[in-house]
Amino acid sequence: MRVGKLGMPSTNTLLIVDPDPEARALCAATLDGMFSDVCGVDDGRDALVRAIDRPPALIISEIRLPFISGLDLCAVLRSDAATAAVPFAFVTAEGSEAAAAAARAAGASAVLVKPCAPDVVRAEARRLIARSGDLRRQGVAARQEAASQRARSNELLERSGRQLTKVRSHQRQMTTTPPLVPAVLRCPVCDATLRYERSHVGGVSAVHAEQWDYYACPIGCGDYQYRPRVRKLRHVS
Numbered sequence: 001m002r003v004g005k006l007g008m009p010s011t012n013t014l015l016i017v018d019p020d021p022e023a024r025a026l027c028a029a030t031l032d033g034m035f036s037d038v039c040g041v042d043d044g045r046d047a048l049v050r051a052i053d054r055p056p057a058l059i060i061s062e063i064r065l066p067f068i069s070g071l072d073l074c075a076v077l078r079s080d081a082a083t084a085a086v087p088f089a090f091v092t093a094e095g096s097e098a099a100a101a102a103a104r105a106a107g108a109s110a111v112l113v114k115p116c117a118p119d120v121v122r123a124e125a126r127r128l129i130a131r132s133g134d135l136r137r138q139g140v141a142a143r144q145e146a147a148s149q150r151a152r153s154n155e156l157l158e159r160s161g162r163q164l165t166k167v168r169s170h171q172r173q174m175t176t177t178p179p180l181v182p183a184v185l186r187c188p189v190c191d192a193t194l195r196y197e198r199s200h201v202g203g204v205s206a207v208h209a210e211q212w213d214y215y216a217c218p219i220g221c222g223d224y225q226y227r228p229r230v231r232k233l234r235h236v237s
């Protein structure tokens with residue numbers, strides 16, 4: 001959802017999806033004055049492209065549509081972050097309970113059966129837009145909260161990382177004559193005997209000393225780190 005600074009939608013467009021031009025014209029006339037822009041399309045595919053490109057303030061759709069059904073259109077838009085909060089109302093000729101249930105299952109905000117009284121359509125549109133404004137404002141607040149939490153946790157991580165680095169680098173030293181004689185190792189890629197280069201000696205204390213031996217493949221497969229304590233060879237570059 002495109003949202004301005006105050007949590008208002010950046011577009012105030014009504015998207016009408018109906019293969020029948022008369023039905024589209026009737027809907028546009030019914031909701032005249034409520035939207036700055038009215039866009040009418042006659043199939044589900046065009047509606048999908050249009051809605052994702054510029055999320056409208058409200059979608060009013062028939063269920064039966066060429067290419068992509070109204071139900072699929074609704075479900076897809078509900079699953080896309082940009083359009084998930086856009087109110088989607090069906091105004092449809094399909095009056096069965098099953099059709100209404102399928103529409104709700106697809107994520108419809110409202111289901112009205114044709115022919116419907118203009119003031120019912122207007123009231124429903126007003127209700128859906130007001131509710132989506134509330135949801136958007138809640139969404140903006142939630143996103144801002146999440147962003148500030150991320151900033152806080154990043155800061156904490158960074159700080160603790162710096163402290164950890166400081167402590168370890170204080171205790172560590174680089175040597176080519178480490179306490180544990182470097183093992184003879186083979187390159188896991190080409191099986192050549194790895195060339196020992198140096199060792200890092202450190203750990204939390206002298207008693208709990210740790211050693212990391214660094215090797216290079218003479219053929220050029222890369223550099224490796226070996227930890228004698230756990231006998232683990234790791235490719236490092």
Ligand SMILES: [Zn+2]
Pocket residue numbers: 187188189190191192217218219220221222
């Ligand atoms: Zn190699």
